[in-house]
Amino acid sequence: MYRFLLKPRWILSHLFVLGMVVLMINLGFWQLRRLDERRSFNAALTAASEQAAEPIGVLVPAGVDATREQVESVRYRSASATGRYRTDQQVLVTNRTLNSAPGYWVLTPLDLGDGTALVVNRGWIPYGYTADGSWEDFAPPTGPVSIIGAIEQPQVRSDGVVAGPQDPAEGTLRTLARADVARLAQQVDEKLLPLYVDLRTQTPAQPDSPGLPAVLPPADLSDEGPHFSYAMQWFMFSAMTLIVYPLLLRRLARRRHQIEESQERVDPDASVDHIVT
Numbered sequence: 001m002y003r004f005l006l007k008p009r010w011i012l013s014h015l016f017v018l019g020m021v022v023l024m025i026n027l028g029f030w031q032l033r034r035l036d037e038r039r040s041f042n043a044a045l046t047a048a049s050e051q052a053a054e055p056i057g058v059l060v061p062a063g064v065d066a067t068r069e070q071v072e073s074v075r076y077r078s079a080s081a082t083g084r085y086r087t088d089q090q091v092l093v094t095n096r097t098l099n100s101a102p103g104y105w106v107l108t109p110l111d112l113g114d115g116t117a118l119v120v121n122r123g124w125i126p127y128g129y130t131a132d133g134s135w136e137d138f139a140p141p142t143g144p145v146s147i148i149g150a151i152e153q154p155q156v157r158s159d160g161v162v163a164g165p166q167d168p169a170e171g172t173l174r175t176l177a178r179a180d181v182a183r184l185a186q187q188v189d190e191k192l193l194p195l196y197v198d199l200r201t202q203t204p205a206q207p208d209s210p211g212l213p214a215v216l217p218p219a220d221l222s223d224e225g226p227h228f229s230y231a232m233q234w235f236m237f238s239a240m241t242l243i244v245y246p247l248l249l250r251r252l253a254r255r256r257h258q259i260e261e262s263q264e265r266v267d268p269d270a271s272v273d274h275i276v277t
Contacts, residue, residue: 002253017245021238028234035227042221048076049218053148056081056118056193060151064116064191071153071195079197080148081118083110085140089188092131092175095164098124098214106138106213107179107196109188110147117190119181120147121198122206123213131174138212141204149197150218154181 004010056079060066086109093105103126109117125138155178157166165177172187185192198216206213 002249004256005249005253017241021241024234024238024241028231028238031227031231031234035224035231038225038227042224045076045219046221048074049078049150051077053078053080055079056112056197060193060195064193066194068153068194071151074151075153077151078148078200079151080146081110081112081197082144082146083112083118084144085109085120085142086111086117086188086190087135087139089184090135091173091184092125092129093121093179094175094177096124098216102127104129104175105179105216107176107184108140109184109190109192110145111190115190116193117188118193119179119184119196120149121152121179121196121216123199123215125212125214137210138206140202140206143204146203147197147199148201149199152179152196152198154194154196155179156182 005014054077057063059074059077059079060070062070090106090108093107096103096105103124106122106125108120108122110120111117122138122140129135129137157164157178157180167173167177167180167183170186173183176183179196181192181194181196200215200218
């Protein structure tokens, strides 16, 4: 009753279904690997954020000559610095959201007083403000300030993860497509450290009214993403395929067998080679 399943086209069908099952199982394990990566990331971020803040010069002793690897080794660490904000060299980063609301990040160089500056992401403002409008509503204190912020790598378009619009290579810009410290350095008098920090605290504090920029909240470390549920879905799909496909073949075989028996009762000498497979 099942011999027809050994025909070449049915063998191809079996191989195709088997290939799909193998693919779905591999996708499930890939999602589990992504889950492990997410957990490792959350653990590293937690460990870094729980360490006490240290001066930026201690965490990044190479200063403006620090390599990307050196910055990566202290990423998410809390760094402290004291200086004066250079609002005349401040820029906005477009297409940033806070609680699903569109807006900008406010990047302001902090003059450290030794010819270098630290780029501080002071937070988020809504799209009601414009690049060519007044920025007085979110102006920082004019005197010396002490800040603590979480170290971040500059965002670079060629990384692949951060893609999209490209900023003009020349000219003085008031908006950037990303937190590109190297591009900002082209229009800042001081030498910029090759990193930026997400502001956490500032002394003296930002004026309460209108409460801008809004300091960015820390990452939600309890969120492990959808990887586990996606993995379970792929495993479930593969299991269902292994169950349903044989059942379909069995049902088809029985139907063929019934047709053959019916044909034989009508004409015992009739050939059944023409029966649809």
